Amino acid sequence: MLISDNLNQIKSQIPDYVTLVAVSKTKPNNLLMQAYDAGQRHFGENYVQELVDKSQQLPKDICWHFIGHLQSNKVKYIAPFVHLIHGVDSFGLLKEINKQAEKHNRIINCLLQIHIAQEDTKFGFSLLEAKEILRSQNFKDLKSVLIKGFMAMASNTEDSSQIRKEFKSIHDFSKEFSNHSILSYGMSSDYQIAIEEGSNMIRVGSSIFGQR
DSSP states (O other): OOHHHHHHHHHHHSOTTSEEEEEOTTOOHHHHHHHHHTTOOEEEESOHHHHHHHHHHSOTTOEEEEOSOOOGGGHHHHTTTOSEEEEEOOHHHHHHHHHHHHHTTOOEEEEEEEOOSSOTTSOOBOHHHHHHHHTSHHHHTOOSEEEEEEEEOOOSOSOHHHHHHHHHHHHHHHTTOTTOOEEEOOOTTTHHHHHHTTOSEEEEOHHHHOOO
16 A cells, blocks of 8 residues: 555544654655655654654655654754654753753754553653643743643553553643643554544554554
């Protein structure tokens, strides 16, 4: 099946208000260009160097999302151009993003990563930690980052009721913060459940580009 057909099929199944981020990590530029030519503009990358390389080689109107685990010492490489950083999982990282954004005289949009899964291997704040950060003076002093919402990953399980419960927890939490409008959760395997439970941004890779 063509990438354009895959994109059209997914877009036909999701509401207009949901942003589709094509997860393009490890995919060659010619496949990204197929998606681009089919109208896709939001792409998500997990690796800083790969993101930098692709941003230099591909059309300038692409919105690049960094969706992987970001190390503080790598922020400077993507600070000039990144559209949205999804996985902010420590206050130290947030401070570094703010510092690098100041250097480029821009405000960088970020999502706080919330840990909702049963596995300990996934990163993120607890709901309580996220709430404390957003209400802290230290956070309010950061003028070059803008928290646009929350990102999460559900447990790696076949139990759809568990996945639904986890997604619902972050949707309910987000209602306390009405100005944080982006809810980024849902991937190829569970984006339909995610949308039903409030997600308005999904990160889809294999259903667009095929299995790695």
